[in-house]
Amino acid sequence: MKVLKFGGTSVGSVKSILSLKRIVENEARRQPIVVVVSALGGITDQLIATSRLAVSGKDEWRTSFEQMVDRHHKMIDTIITDPNDRETLFNTVDALFEQLHSIYFGVFLIRDLSKKTQDAIVSYGERLSSNIVATLVRGSKWMDSRSFIKTYDIAGKNTLDSALTNQLVVEAFKDMPRVTLVPGFISTDRDTGEITNLGRGGSDYTAAIIAAALDAEVLEIWTDVDGFMTADPRVIKSAYTIDQLSYVEAMELCNFGAKVIYPPTIYPVCVKNIPIRVKNTFNPSAPGTIIKDKIANDAKPIKGISSINGTSLITVSGLSMVGVIGVNRRIFTALADNGISVFLVSQASSENSTSIGVRNEDAEEAVEVLNHEFASEIANGAMFPMHLESNLATIAIVGENMKHTPGIAGKLFGTLGRSGISVIACAQGGSETNISFVVDSRSLRKSLNVLHDSFFLSEYKVLNLFVCGVGTVGGKLLEQIRNQYDELKEHSRLKLNVVGIASSKNAIFDRDGIDLNNYREQLHNSEPSTPQSLCENILKMNIFNSVFVDCTASADIAALYPTLLNHNINVVAANKIAASSSYDNYRLLKDTALLRGVKFLFETNVGAGLPIIGTINDLRNSGDRILRIEAVLSGTLNFIFNEIAADVPFSETVRRAKEQGYSEPDPRIDLSGTDVIRKLVILTREAGYRIEQDDVEKHLFVPDEYFKGSVDDFWKNLPKLDADFERKREQLDKEGKRWRFVATMDQGKASVALKAVGKDHPFYSLEGSNNIVLLTTERYKEYPMLIQGYGAGASVTAAGVFANIMSIANI
Template sequence: MQVLKFGGTSVGSADNIKRVISIVQERLEKDTTIVVVSAMGGATDALLNSGLMAAAGNEQYKEALQHIEQRHLETVKLLIPVQHQSHVLSLVKKLCNDIEDICNGIFLLGEFSARTRDRMISYGELISSRIIAATFNNSGTAAAWKDARTLIQTNDNFGNATVNGPVTRRRIADYIASCKEALVVMPGFIAADANNETTTLGRGGSDYTAAIMAAATDAACLEIWTDVPGMMTADPRWVSGAKVISSISYQEAMELSHFGAKVLYPPTIQPVLRKAIPVVIKNTFAPGDAGTVIQQKAFSNGNSIRGISSISNIALFSLEGSGMVGVPGFSRRLFEALSAAQINVILITQGSSEHSICVGVEASAIHKAKAVVDTEFEHEIAIEKVQPLLVETALSIVALVGENMKSHPGISGKMFGALGRNGVNVRAIAQGSSERNISAVVATKDVRKAINILHEEFFETTRKEIHLFIAGTGNVGSILLQQLQQQQDWLAKHLRLNVRVTGLANSRKMIIDDNGIDFHNWQEKLQGGEDADIEAFVNIIIGKNFRNAIFVDMTASDTVAKVYDRLLQKSVSVVACNKVAASSSYDYYRKLKDLARTYNCLYLFETNVGAALPVIGTLNDLLRSGDKINRIEAVLSGTLNFVFNHYNGQVSFAEVVKQAQDEGYTEPDPRLDLSGTDVMRKILILARESGEQLEMEDITCNGFLPESCMQGDVNAFYEELKKHEPHFKKLYSNAAAANSKLKFVATFEQGKAVAGLEHIPPQHDLYHLYGKDNVVLFYTGRYPVQPLVIKGAGAGAEVTASGVFADIIRATAS
C-alpha cells in the first residue's frame, strides 16, 4: 500500500496533470495505490472569493464562476480525447451548476455561513479529482474515484473540523478490504460530519487527508508531491542560499510547519507518527530529486540546527501589575478567557518575578483579545493591581528548529548575538524544555533580515554576504572599486567573504541593485541611475534593511557626513575616508562613537589620518592596552611634505603645488592642504582619539600662505602664488641658512594642539622624510624617550583606497 498526495500547483494545469499521471504510473505496484489531490492551484481562493462577493451583493460573482467553470472545462479538453470528453464535461458542468446554485442562495440571503463556506470550497477538490481520475482511465490506467467524505468523519466544527478517529479508521479499513482497484483517486481537504454535511480539514488539509489514509492502511510510505524540492533550511524566496533538508525527524518537521514552513500542513505528522510511516516530500517538476525524508530519527547533517522558519502577522500583549506577584490563578484566568473567546495562543513568556505575562496571538485577534482580557481583569484594573493590556503589533516570530540543540550549548547565545550585531531587536523569547525550538519575536520589517542573518550564521559555512553602499566615485572611489573587483576571488577563498556593492552614489547620480552592481560596467549603470539625493540614498539603505551592511563615504562632503548617525542607529557600519565628521563638533564625533557602540556596529576612519598608515589603529591599541599618550608629533600632510621636499627656490612654488595636484596628492582645492586646515583636522582627530575633548577652534595654526591666496577660486589661487614667489623663496632660504628643512608639523601635548611650518634640523626624527610620506611619533608611558614611529606614504589615491578597503574588511567582523 502506498499513498501519494499532489498539491494545487502540481495539478494546476493540464500539462502539470500529465506530469502527475506519469509519476503515478511509474510507481504503480501490485498493492493498491491511493492518490490524494488538491484543487487546481488558486481554485479554492477563487471559490471563496465568489462566495464573499455573492454575500456582499456583488453580482460579479457570476463572472467569477464563469471563469472557474471555463478553466476546468478547458483542462478536460486538453487532457481527454474528444471521443471520451462528453461524460467528463457533463460531470464538471453539473458540479459547476451546483456551485452556481449555492452562490445564488448566498446572494439572496446575503449570508455566507461557515457551513456554506465549507460546502462551497469543497468543489475545488471534487472537480480536480474527478478530472484526474478520468484522465487516468483514458490513458490506459484503470482508476476508481472515491469520495473522501464517505471515509473521513469529523465533528461539525465547520472551517476547523477535527477527525473522528475510530469511525474514520473503521471506514477506511472496510473500504480497503473491499477495494479491488489498483489505483484510487480521491479528493483531499474535504470530509463529512455525522450528518453527512460537508466539512473541511483546514487550508492545506489535503496533506492531512493523505496522512490519515496512510496511517489507516499501514502504508509503507507517504509521498507528498509539491512544487518545491523538499523542506528547506529557510524560505528560498527570502534566502538565496537556502538548502534542501535531506532528512528530518517528525518532531522537527512539526516545529517547522507550525512556524510557517508552508511545505507541510502541521496536523499531517500526527497520524503517520503513531505508525512510524516515513513521509517523503518530492518535487513534481523534478521527480528525480531526492527530496526530504521525514522519519522517526533523522540522519545527522553535522549541524545542531535543522531549519529556520517564521510566522508573520503576530501581535504581543502583556498583562502586567504588581498585584500579580505571588497570587495564584492569574495565568489560569488569562488563558481561560482567551480560550472561551476561541483565541489561539502562539507564544507565551513569563518572568520569574511573575510581574508580567507576555502572550503572542495572531494580529487579527488582538483587539478581541484585549477586550476579553480587560473584561476578565476589570476589577483588578480598577483598583490598579493590574494595568490595562499593553499591545504591540507589526511583529513576527522567527524560530530556530533542531532536535540536537539540547546537546549543543551556546545556540541561543549565537542566535541572539548575530541578531544583535545586525541591529535586530528581539521583543520576546520562548524556548521549551525540549530545546527543539528557540523562538524570537521581532518587528515584521526585520523578519527577512533576521532569517538571512540566522541562516548565514548557522548554515552558510562557505561565504558571508557583505552589502556595500558607496558614496563617492571620484579618483579614490574608482580605485577602491577596482581593488574590490581585483580581490573578489581572494576574499572568497581566504576570508569567505562575498563583498557585494549594492549601492553607488556620486554628486549627480545614484543606483541600487539588490543583486550587486557589476564591477565591469558600473560607470554606465551609474550614468543611467536616478538623480542623486543623499537623503534618499540613506532612506533606501535603511529601508532595504540588509544584513552586514556597510556605508562607505569616499567624499569630502559635509552633507554626506551628516547622515552617519542615521545609519549607525540602524546598525549599518560606517567607513569614512571623509574627515568632516570626525573633525566636526566634538558632540557629533562623540555621538557617532557612542551610536556605533550602542548599536553593535563600527564607525571606522583610519584613512582620516595618514591614508593607509595604521595611525589611528595603533593609537587605539596603545590606549586599550593601558598605555598613556604624552605627546604626538607628526607630519600629517603628504601634500605639504611633497611640496616642501620638492621646492628649492629654482622651480616656482606654484609649479610645485600644481605638480602635487596633478599627481593626485592634494584635495581638489589645494588650499585645504596648504592652509593647514587638513593638518588641523588630522591632529584634532588624533587628540580626540587620545581622549581629549577638543574643538577645531582650540587648535593653533601658524600658517604660511599670504591672505590673498585664500581669496577667489582655484585659478586665482595659483595666480596669487606666482605673485608671492619671493615670500616662498624667503621661507626656503631662511631654513637653508639654518641648515634645516621646512616641515609642516602638528603637535599634541598636555591637552593642546599646534600646527605650523617649522625648521627641522638634521638630527630631528622628522628631517629624513621624503616625497609624500607622513610620519607620526607617539611619545607614551612605554615609549618616553624613543617614540613609537609610524612612517610611510600618507597621500595618493592607491594607498588611500587600500586604507578604506582595510577598514571595510575590519567592519565585516562586526
C-alpha cells in the first residue's frame, strides 16, 4: 500500500483538486492507498486571523467567517456533480461550520482565546477539506485522525505518543478499502481527549506516521513544486530539482528553511526505511525527488543550499566559562524549559563564549531567560550580559559526500570572502553533512547565488557585468558579448549576464540581465544617472561575481574604483586615468584588489588588445626583471607617420586618424604625447618602478601654442605645420629613415620622443596603426622580446576588454 499526502495548494483550487482526484484514482487502481489532506490553501491562516478578530471584539470576524463558508460552498458547487452527494456533503460541511461559528461567537463574547480553543478552531480546516475530497473521490472512506493520532504535553507543546499512535493506527486500518481519506495535522491529547495538532506542516507528519505504522511501500508528498530544489528558486533562477536525497540530507535541508516537507516527517519513515517521494500536483509527470537511505552512484559533494532568514544570534560570554563544567547544560536547559528552539551552536575553542542561533521572534525572550539564568554571574562580573545580534540569516550547505571531499570548508569561506561577505558565526558537525554559517541578512541573496554558482549546483557559471560607456569601445564590447553569448553558454558553461549599462547621462539595471538587442532604446527612456548614483545602484544590487567594466575616458568614473573594489567588485578598465594617476592611487587600487581577492585589470590601457601588461606580469612573477622598454605605443601617431607623404600633408593625416577612429575624440591628447606618456607610466609601474607622469622626459613635435584654445582653433591652425613637416620628411626619405614616436624606459628612467629609425631597426617596418614593444630583461638581454600587432581601434580594444573579463570568469 501507499500513502499520499496533498498540501494546501493541492486542494486550494478547482484545477488542483481535480488533478488530485485523477492522481488518487489512478493510484487506487494499482493498490490500496491512504490519502492525507491539508486544509484548503490559506484557510489555516484565515482560521487563526478570524479568531484574533473575535478575541479582540471586532465584528469583522463575522465577515471573515462568511468568506470561508462561501469559499467551501463554491468549491462543492463546482466539483461535486451528483445532487445527492452534494446535498449530503453540504449537510456535513454546514454542521461543521455551525460548530465553528459557535466557538468563534464564544471567543467574541468572553474575549478569551486559550491554546485549547485555538487548536480546536484550526482543526476545522482539515476536517472540512477531507470531507470534500472524500466525497469527490467516489468509493473512498473518511476516517477521523483524531481517533488514532495521540499527543501529550511537554512544556506547552504537543508531542506525539508514538507507541499508542502506532497501535491505534494498525487497529483503525485493519480492514482497508481501496481509498481512505484522512484529515492531516489534527490529533487529540491522550489524557484529556481534547483536540490538539502536530504543528504547522503537520499533515506531512500525519502521513509519515500512518505510512510507518502500516509499513507502506512509499510515502508520497504532493505539493506545488517539482521536488527539493538545489536552492530557493525565487532567489536563484538557476536552481533545479534534486533527483535523489538521503534522509539525512533531506532533514538538514528542511531544518534550514527548505519548506518542501515538515522536518518531523522524515524520522518515522526513515526508521522503517520507507522512501519518500516529493511530487508536484500541478505537474504530475515530473519525476520529483526521491528520499531514501542510500543514494547509488552519488558523486556530488554538495546537494543543496538552504537558508533561514530572520535569525538572531545570542552570545553567552565570560571568563568564568573557561573550563567550567555545566555552562552549556544550563544554557540549553533554560531555553528548552521555556520552549525556545536553538538551530545553530558555535563555541570558541577557548570556551569563553558560546553563540546560539534562534529565530528573531524568540530572541528577546531567549535573552531574558539567559540573563535570568546567569543573573548571579552577571552581577559579580564573572559573565557578561547576553549580547544579541538580530536581522541575520543562517545558510547551510548540505551533502553527505562532503566528508569524503577535502577542501569544502576552505572553498566555502574563500568564496564568501572574495565576494565581500563576512561570516559572523559558523558551525560544522562531526558528520560533515552540513556546514552552517550566519551572515547579515542583506548578504543572503548574494551568498546563496555565489555558493550555488561556486559549488557547480548551477548549470552555468555566471558573471554579472556592469558596463559603463556605450561609445565606440563600449558599444563594440556589448556587441561582442551578445554575439558570443550562446557559444560561451554551450561550450564554456558560462553566462555573461549584463546587469547594468550606463552612458554619460543615463543608466539601466536589471538583476536578471539586460536584453542587448535593444539596450540603447532602454537607455534613452531611462532615468538620468550620475557617477555617484551609478555607484550607489551597483552597491545596492549587492550582486555576486560582479565586474565593473569602464569603457569611458572619465576621471569621475575612474574615481569610483576604490569604492567598487572595497565592495569586492572586480574592475576591468579601458580607461587609462586610474592606472596612470598618482603612484599612491595606483598602488592603493592594486593593493585593495589584492586584499579583497578581486581583480583590477587594465590590459587595454596599453596596446589595445595586445598582451603587453600580461606578459610583463608573467615575466616578473616568474622571477625575471624588466631592464628596458622601447615601444611605439600610439596607434594614432604611428598611423599618422605612416600616412604622411608628398601628397598627404601632416594635417590631413591627423584628420584621417580622427575620421577612422584611431585618435582620441580630441586628437591633441595624442599629439601632445599625453596618451603615450600615460601608457609608458603604466608599463613602467607594472615593470616594478615608481614613477609619476611628470617624471617622464618629453620631446614633442607640435609647438605648445597648438594645444591652447578650442578644438576648432586647433584644426584651423594645424595646416600651418604642413610645410615644415614636408621638408623634414623629404630629408628622412633621402636617408632611408622613418619617423616613430618612441617611448623608452631604462632602469626606471622614462622619456618620449619623435625619432628617426633606419631599415635595420625593428620599428622601421611598423605598419598602419600597429604598436610594437621591445622588452629587455635579465633573461631576454641579448635578444629582447618583441610584441607587435594592432594597437588601436574600437574592435581590438573591446576584444582586449573581453579577454580581461574572461580571465576573471576562469578564476
